[in-house]
Amino acid sequence: MNAVLRGKRIQRKKLSSIFRKGIYFPASVFGMDDTGETMEETGLGFESGDQDIPCFPVPQTLKPVPWQKQRGQLLLRMFETDGSPFYGNPREVLKTVCDKLADSGFNPVVAVEMEFYLTDPKRRSGHPPKPARSPETGECEAEGQLYSLSSLDVYESFLNEISTASASQNIPADTALAELAPGQFEINLHHVPDAVQACDHAVLLKRIIRSTARKHRMEATFMAKPYP
Structure with missing residues (x-):
C-alpha cells in the first residue's frame, strides 16, 4: 500500500524452483507502515502468528534490472493454503x-503520473533537504521553471537512463517534463486497459526512478512538498 517493494534476493539456480514450488513470505509484509514497523491492527502481525505464506510468480514479470549487473526481478502473488489469492494483498x-x-x-483504462523531486542525499539533522546537483553541470538549480527545456537538459543522462530502464522492463513511460520546483520532474505513463497492470507499472517505475537517482548520487522523493 505504501509502495515499498519488499522481497528476497535469490541465486539464479533457485529461480525454476520458485515457479514450481513458490517461495514463502510472512503475511506481515502487507501490514507494515512506511518505516517498516508491523501494524498489529491489520491482523497480519505477530499477535496473529505472522504465518509464512507461499508466493508464486506473476506471469511475464521476470525482467532485467539495468542498474545492476546480471540481475533480474520478478513480481509475486501470495496465496492461501487452499490455493485462493491472499486477501491482504492490495493487488488482489x-x-x-x-x-x-x-x-x-x-x-477501467488507467494512466498514472509520477511526480518526484531530486534531492541531495547528504542531509543535516533537523534541516530540510536541498535540491540535488545536476549530473551534467555539478550545480544545483537556483529555481524551477515549469516545462523548462533547460531543466531537462541538465538532468539529461538521468532521464535517458530512466527511459532505457523502462523500455527494458516493458513499462510504458511516455512524456517527461520539468515541474515548478528546482529538481522537480513528472514522468507520465501511457494508459493501459488494465488497472492492475497500470499500478504494477507505477510501482516499478518508482523503483527505477529511485535506483537511477541513487546511481547518479541523488535521492528521489515522492513527497508532495519536501522543501519549506
Whole structure:
C-alpha cells in the first residue's frame, strides 16, 4: 500500500524452483507502515502468528534490472493454503474491484503520473533537504521553471537512463517534463486497459526512478512538498 517493494534476493539456480514450488513470505509484509514497523491492527502481525505464506510468480514479470549487473526481478502473488489469492494483498483487492466492474460491463483504462523531486542525499539533522546537483553541470538549480527545456537538459543522462530502464522492463513511460520546483520532474505513463497492470507499472517505475537517482548520487522523493 505504501509502495515499498519488499522481497528476497535469490541465486539464479533457485529461480525454476520458485515457479514450481513458490517461495514463502510472512503475511506481515502487507501490514507494515512506511518505516517498516508491523501494524498489529491489520491482523497480519505477530499477535496473529505472522504465518509464512507461499508466493508464486506473476506471469511475464521476470525482467532485467539495468542498474545492476546480471540481475533480474520478478513480481509475486501470495496465496492461501487452499490455493485462493491472499486477501491482504492490495493487488488482489484491486483485481476484485476490477472484476466487479467487469461484471457490470465496465473496464477501467488507467494512466498514472509520477511526480518526484531530486534531492541531495547528504542531509543535516533537523534541516530540510536541498535540491540535488545536476549530473551534467555539478550545480544545483537556483529555481524551477515549469516545462523548462533547460531543466531537462541538465538532468539529461538521468532521464535517458530512466527511459532505457523502462523500455527494458516493458513499462510504458511516455512524456517527461520539468515541474515548478528546482529538481522537480513528472514522468507520465501511457494508459493501459488494465488497472492492475497500470499500478504494477507505477510501482516499478518508482523503483527505477529511485535506483537511477541513487546511481547518479541523488535521492528521489515522492513527497508532495519536501522543501519549506
